Amino acid sequence: PQRVLSGVQPSGALHLGNYLGALIKFSRLQHEIPTFIFVADLHAITAWQEPALLAAQTREIAAAYLASGLDPKVAAIFPQSQVRAHAELAWIFNCVARLGWLDRMTQFKEKSGKHKERSSVGLYTYPVLQAADILAYKATQVPVGEDQRQHLELTRDIAAKFNHDYDRPGFFPLPEPMTQGPGARIMSLRDGSAKMSKSDPSDYSRINLTDDADAIAQKVRKARTDPEPLPETLDELAKRPEADNLVGIFAALSGRTKADVLAEFAGKGFGTFKPALADLAVASLGPVTAAMRGFMDDPAQIDAILKDGAERASPIAEATLAEVKKIVGFIGA
Ligand code: AQP
Incomplete structure (x- = not known):
């Protein structure tokens, strides 16, 4: 079966690049393929986030999802941290992924800059958690901007290595990035060679x-x-x-x-x-x-939508995790 999965980090105000590269595609896909869209709060704390601001930004991303046309009765919309299987599967994938693969990730190099040794360990293993997000749902399509292509390749490598090492051909599908269209890489309005980004000081x-x-x-x-x-x-x-x-x-x-x-x-x-x-x-x-x-005026409604989404997403992710634990050899799974 086909499944769509994507997410956005609550790490700052959303911009046109996030909207055209990712958000706008979600509402189109939800009526064609079962769709899971999360707010990537576990990913956001790979860099420091003020707790009160993180909560507000999490609701803001959810509001943006709803405002751009996602229907919470159709798609499951949830905070990543409310579905435990993401973090648990990420640990197992940490043991599948190779250091050499992560060493090649350009986003880590860009985001850690000159202070690699002061970056969080989470920032380094960020793409492994992303693989867990995607594969927990055995997602087949991942609508993201062009900048996420390399991370998607890593997810495919992790899926293939898991299938191979545990001799389970086809257990995890190899997900396809959906990066087509003119909105896949929106550049800065000040510099045509830099991507539009939340963290640009201007x-x-x-x-x-x-x-x-x-x-x-x-x-x-x-x-x-x-x-x-x-x-x-x-x-x-x-x-x-x-x-x-x-x-x-x-x-x-x-x-x-x-x-x-x-x-x-x-x-x-x-x-x-x-x-x-x-x-x-x-x-x-x-x-x-x-x-x-309008949505942000009613945080209680947003929280209820996110809780409901998490309740719908959890059983699917839990089922995958239970299968994985059994395959790996953990008893009681
Ligand atoms: N400039 C862009 N053009 C098209 N798509 C983009 N995306 C980000 N920038 C562009 C896509 O938006 C989704 C959410 O991204 P994220 O929350 O993971 O944030 P990010 O990739 O770290 O990008 P930002 O917003 O620019 O933040 P900073 O400044 O922290 O790097 C993803 O699908 C991404 O591809």
Whole structure:
């Protein structure tokens, strides 16, 4: 059977990259394939989080899920920490994954920076926990942004090694990343070579889901570009990272292809394109932001939705964990 699984960390305000790379895909998939979407609070504490802020941000991510169209009666929406099997399976996978595999993870290198020895051990084993998130549900499809591809490869390696070492061909499926589409890699509005990110110190580098119409319009207006009009072809566009990014955002927000957007705007300057993009962004995000605020006004309702989601997800993850324990040779499983 097919299953979709994904999650977002409650480690800061959500931005347009998170929305277009991940969130927007969830609500489309939920009606086609059983869908499990969690708030990755266990992952978030790999870097320090103020406890009160972590709780607030967990509810904010849940509100963003609901506002972007996830239906809690259709998809299971839950906090990662409320389904114990994730952490327990992660331990077993820590013993399957090899140090050499984790040493190659570029996100750890980027996030630990120059202070590797001061990073948490959790940050290092982060992708192993991610493998447990996915494989606890034997998920087959994982809608994520391009930046998560390497971690998905690691999940596939862990699944394959487990199946091989314990001689259980096909026990874990090898999940497929769903990273297609123009929203898979949204870049910073200030630098076409850096991804849009929560941790960028410049707020002008990103559009936050909580930005109002004026802030969105101003950020688009100030977005870095070159002076040339938009080109005719995708090949030409690819040579201009900032222009490419803005066209990609337009395409993702309007559900069109970049080629289609170029067909409309080729030959036009940013004086025409940027206002059109700002209008589109405000029209697309405005209702999401408003709905998000509505959900955030009722934290008790969010908590109830998350608890219900955890109760629906737990039996599935527990069943996988019980099978795994038996396969490994733990008695009583
Ligand atoms: N720029 C992006 N373009 C497309 N997708 C993106 N994602 C993140 N940035 C972009 C996708 O959003 C989902 C949730 O990511 P996360 O909560 O795990 O956060 P992250 O990957 O650490 O990315 P952030 O938001 O930029 O945070 P920092 O600054 O801490 O690195 C994932 O599916 C991710 O691919």
